[in-house]
Amino acid sequence: MLWLTGGPGCSALSGLLYEIGPFTTDFGSSTLENPVLKLNPHSWTKAANVIFLDQPAGSGFSYAKTPESYITNDTSSSMQVYSFLKQWLVDHPKFLNNPLYVGSDSYGGIVLPIIVQEIYEGNEVGEWMHINIKGYVLGNPFTDTSGDYNSRIPYAHRMALLSDAIYKLTEEHCQGEYVNVDPNNNACLIALQVVDKCTDNIYRAQILEPKCHDTYTLMSNLFRRGLRTLDYLSLEISPQLQLQGCRDDNYIYSYVWANSREAREALHIREETDNIEWVRCNESLRYHQGEDVISYTHNVLSTVGYHRRLSDKKCRALIYSGDHDMVVPYLSTVHWIESLNLAVVDDWRPWYVDEQVAGYTMKYSKNKYNLTFATVKGGGHTAPEYKPKECLNMLMRWLVDDPL
Structure with a gap:
């Protein structure tokens, strides 16, 4: 499996350490000066060989040799991943016959279907050695920009964050368009102000977890001080800078670990990049709704058409959604x-892990294409981070084509 972290611009180490990789932070034994890793008992490497790729250039430890090479977009970064995969298989030909799956989550929902289509089309025209592609895996994927953002308000209503009255009023005045609102539609704008008052302090990645303000978190303070100061083990934590129990605070350990000399040497990071700080997500590449990005152009607003074309291939797809995610609601x-107009093979039903409901699933098909959709009960935006046991179980059963 080739695994891509979303963002764009978020490092593969984030997926490795916090989602599906063989190691994770041992929070019980770690200090900010000395983060400690431990084995992840629910690593997806129990089910597949996994390549974790920093992409596009500027993500994680990846770098370019010219400033122009950092300027990219959805289609060009997808082609770069395809080129990387072909070159990797040239360098490691013993894996050519292995079944290949491509996986990602979050913003990977934009770039991954493009990559998968390129692989299939490359095989069909015989432009290169045959890649044994079998399918793809996507978690809480950005897919249709307008639909994904506009679904947040209906989702908030379903999850009791908005009253019936507020939702009906918003729906009536905005007509389902909550993002690109006509500035003359005052009734809609007023209704959305009420919605914002109800939802602004909700942690969208997992609506049950606390939201902490960046200005008070330890991470932002470390950014101001300079992360490399941690190399000298001189950090003292004042009471107002204590971790607040927010999930984002967990990520600070990866910053300290990845920027340590020992980790960089162990990972064989090139010395010429030694002056570059590793960050979990490069904000010059990362997508934020309604904001211009310095180095990345979002030139693909929807990949539904790519999924539709892939449904004509001999291909398997697993799409899963943490059901407490309000970033990309299920x-x-x-x-x-549903817009792909596939035949329903197995209608909505619960799936189980250890005799407990782990979520709900449906299965669709069209000729030689089949798609399994699954919710992960209690999961957030990156579902394996929140429900690792259930997600590994889901993947292992799907890979061998066992029903969830």
Whole structure:
């Protein structure tokens, strides 16, 4: 499996350490001066060989040799991943016959279907050695920009964050368009102000978890001080800078670990990049709704058409959604899957791990294409981070084509 972290611009180490990789932070034994890793008992490497790729250039430890090479977009970064995969298989030909799956989550929902289509089309025209592609895996994927963002308000209503009255009023005045609102539609703008008052302090990545303000977190303070100061083990934590129990605070350990000399040497990071700080997500590449990005152009607003074309291939797809995610709510994912007009093979039903409901699933098909959709009960935006045991179980069963 080739695994891409979303963002764009977020490092593969984030997926490795916090989602599906063989190691994770041992929070019980770690200090900010000395983060400690431990084995992840629910690593997806128990089910597949996994390549974790920093992409596009500027993500994680990846770098370019010219400033122009950092300027990219959805289609060009997808082609770069395809080129990387072909070159990797040239260098490691013993893996050519292995079944290949491509996986990602979050913003990977934009770039991954483009990559998978390139692989299939490359095989069909015989432009290169045959890649034994079998399918793809996507978690809480950005897919249709408009639909994904507009689904947040119906989702908030379903999850009791908005009253019936507020939702009906917003729906009536905005007509389902909550993002690109006509500036003359005062009734809609007023209704959205009420919605914002109800949802602004909700942690969208997992609506049950606390939201902490960046200005008070330890991470932002470390950014101001300069992360490399941690190399000298001189950090003292004042009471107002204590970790607040926010999930984002967990990520600070990866900053300290990845920027340590020992980790860089162990990972064989090139010395010429020694002056570059590793960050979990490069903000010059990362997508933020309604904001211009310095180095990355979002030139693909929807990949539904790519999924539709892939449904004509001999291909398997697993699409899963943590059901407590309000970044990309499961509602929008179900909506675009239904728009593919696939036949329903197995209708909505619960799936189980250890005799407990782990989520709900449906299975669709069209000729030689089949798609399994699954919710992960209690999961957030990166579902394996929140429900690792359930997600590994889901993947292992899907890979061998066992029903969830």
